[in-house]
Amino acid sequence: MQNLKEIATQIRRDIVRMVHGVQSGHPGGSLGCADFFAALYFKVMKHNKDFKMDGIGEDVFFLSNGHISPVFYSSLARSGYFPIAELSTFRKLNTRLQGHPTTHENLPGIRMSSGSLGQGLSVAIGAALAKKLNNDNHIVYSLHGDGELDEGQNWEAILFAAHKKVDNLIATIDCNGQQIDGPTKEVMALDSLRAKFEAFNWQVIEMDGNDMDEVVAGLERAKSLLAHKKPVVILMKTEMGKGIDFMEGTHEWHGIAPNDEQLKKALAQLPETLGDY
Numbered sequence: 001m002q003n004l005k006e007i008a009t010q011i012r013r014d015i016v017r018m019v020h021g022v023q024s025g026h027p028g029g030s031l032g033c034a035d036f037f038a039a040l041y042f043k044v045m046k047h048n049k050d051f052k053m054d055g056i057g058e059d060v061f062f063l064s065n066g067h068i069s070p071v072f073y074s075s076l077a078r079s080g081y082f083p084i085a086e087l088s089t090f091r092k093l094n095t096r097l098q099g100h101p102t103t104h105e106n107l108p109g110i111r112m113s114s115g116s117l118g119q120g121l122s123v124a125i126g127a128a129l130a131k132k133l134n135n136d137n138h139i140v141y142s143l144h145g146d147g148e149l150d151e152g153q154n155w156e157a158i159l160f161a162a163h164k165k166v167d168n169l170i171a172t173i174d175c176n177g178q179q180i181d182g183p184t185k186e187v188m189a190l191d192s193l194r195a196k197f198e199a200f201n202w203q204v205i206e207m208d209g210n211d212m213d214e215v216v217a218g219l220e221r222a223k224s225l226l227a228h229k230k231p232v233v234i235l236m237k238t239e240m241g242k243g244i245d246f247m248e249g250t251h252e253w254h255g256i257a258p259n260d261e262q263l264k265k266a267l268a269q270l271p272e273t274l275g276d277y
Contacts, residue, residue, distance in 0.1 A: 005212050006273035007078065008038040012243045013270045014074035014277065018090040020263045025091060025099060028253035029145065030071035032176050032238035035215050036143070037075040044219045045141060049080040051108035059138045060127055062112055064120020065145035065174065066100040067255070073097050076109040078274065087277045118151025120144060121171060125161050128169040139226065142171045147179025150188045155200075161231040162201035170222045172234040174209065178251040193235050202233050209236035244269055 011034045019025035041047070045059045063072050070090065077084045082096075089095035096105040100115035112123050124142035131138060148154065161169060173193065181187050190196075197204050203225045207218030215236075222232045240254070241247030244266045258266055 004035075004038050004042060004216070007042055008034045008212065009243070009270055010272065010274040011038060011071060011074045011078065013267060013272060014078075014087055015070040016244070016258055016263060016266045016270070017276065018070045018073070018087055019257045020260075021088065022091040023257045025070055025257060026067040026255045027070065027257065028178070028240040028247060028251070028255075029065065029068040029174065029176065031244060031247065032240045032242045033068060033071050033143065033174055033209065034243070035212050036172065036174075036209050036236060036238075037071050039212065039215045039219060040141065041075045041079045043216060044223075046138065049108075051081060053103075053111060055111065055127065055138075056134060056136055057138065060111060060140055062120050062124045062127070062140070062142040063101060063114050064124075064142055065117060065148050066114025066120075068145075069097070069099060069101050072101060072109075076107075077277075081108040084277045117145070117148040118153045121154055121157040121161075124169060124171065125157055125164075125166055128161075128166045129164065131168055132166075137168070139223065140169045142169070144171065144173050145179070146173055146175045146177065146190060146193070147184050147187065149173070149190060149193075150179075158197065158200045158202065165229045166231045167227050167229050169231045170219070170226070170234065171231065172236050174238055175235050176238045176240040178240045178249075178254065180251065180254050182251050197233050197235075201230060203228070203230045204233055204235060206235045206237070209238035210242050 015030045019027045048058045090097045091099050096107040101110045102113045124140050128140040194204050208214045225232050239248050247253040
């Protein structure tokens with residue numbers, strides 16, 4: 001697991017450097033999900049870096065909470081979808097690495113535009129049903145924010161997936177307890193997500209999203225539950241801003257960039273492991 005931990009650390013370095021470089025972006029949730037992306041893209045998911053939009057014959061991933069694009073872009077670049085040096089173009093005009101992922105930029109690895117929250121699960125379910133129609137036994141993965149579950153479309157999709165027995169889908173909820181306006185319990189209390197998903201007839205796994213061993217084990221466990229006539233959801237507990245002490249555990253770093261001094265402090269806590277871009 002050490003290699004995956006080193007990858008996650010480098011992804012975190014990329015995140016803070018990318019956001020600092022343009023003084024714009026969303027570091028908090030990106031940092032919290034770095035371990036998940038490292039495990040998914042470098043060990044668990046069977047994906048093809050020779051990118052084709054249809055995703056036939058491979059596992060596919062959809063990022064619903066598209067504002068955490070820095071962690072997504074870093075993971076794609078580090079796993080070979082496009083040159084690592086391109087990370088330096090993040091959020092700049094006329095580049096492919098826009099603030100929220102977009103398909104019209106033709107960036108390899110991006111299968112949906114995800115700026116508006118609440119839509120990713122519907123897209124993922126459609127892709128999973130398409131795989132069934134194509135007799136393609138690969139898996140559809142998706143990631144969603146817990147605050148994103150305030151959007152009603154999610155619950156229609158959750159109900160639909162269970163009714164249609166979409167059992168080739170693993171949806172992960174990033175349960176960091178924070179959203180743009182504050183703690184989720186204060187903005188719109190979600191109460192027990194396990195109880196909610198089980199009531200909607202999903203299989204539920206809970207895991208610590210910032211423990212690499214647990215992340216890999218949780219994803220593998222989720223895979224073992226597929227093909228049992230029920231979709232699978234992982235409730236992944238993470239810490240917003242994970243890896244940088246002054247960013248951890250607060251919604252304040254949801255969408256602001258570190259200044260020069262803060263970047264220096266952040267990078268001091270994240271040793272360079274794979275080489276900076």
